[in-house]
Amino acid sequence: MYGNAKKRAGGRLTRRVATVGAAALLAGVTVGTGVAAAQPAAQSAVQSSASAAQAQRSTHVTLNNQTGVSMTRKWASLTHGEWQANSYPAEVIGAWSSAAWQSQSDGFATGTEGEAVYVTSFGEVYVKWNNPYVGSNSYTCTASGGHSCERSGGSGNNASVTFTVR
DSSP, X not given: OHHHHHHXXXXXXXXXXXXXXXXXXXHTOOOOSSSTTTHHHHHHHHHHHHHHTSOSSXXXXXXXXXXXXXXXXEEEEEEESEEOTTOOOOSEEOTTEXXXXXXXXXXXXXXXXXXXXXXXXXXXXXXXXXXXXXXXXXXXXXXXXXXXXXXXXXXXSEEEEEEEEO
């Protein structure tokens, strides 16, 4: 009787090892001796996660200040999406210079929409971008005090738009 119990326990152990091996195989993990065997599978999993985490919609915004005065950010906000890491609208855009930032979708089947307002000695500059999951991208740019604001670019799911204030 003791011998049968030993065989059963050994049988369970064999099944558990086989089950762990099958689960590891399904998860894409290499099972082997030492850490070196698991590293290629781990690197592959990290690369796959990075690709899967890409935003479905993003908008890279460049604001060119082609005036002789600096612009100071009054406020900036997103109605949809999130700011891409380290990519928030600049606090100050100097005369004859530019600044860039980016927002991206942050959920399944969503887009990104935002706006920023800068103040100057001649008034305000307002920019807005909308890159929806469904439908066409849209943009608005206005400048007061006799200045103009023009837009170029901005098409596609991962858009790049440039606003130029003169």
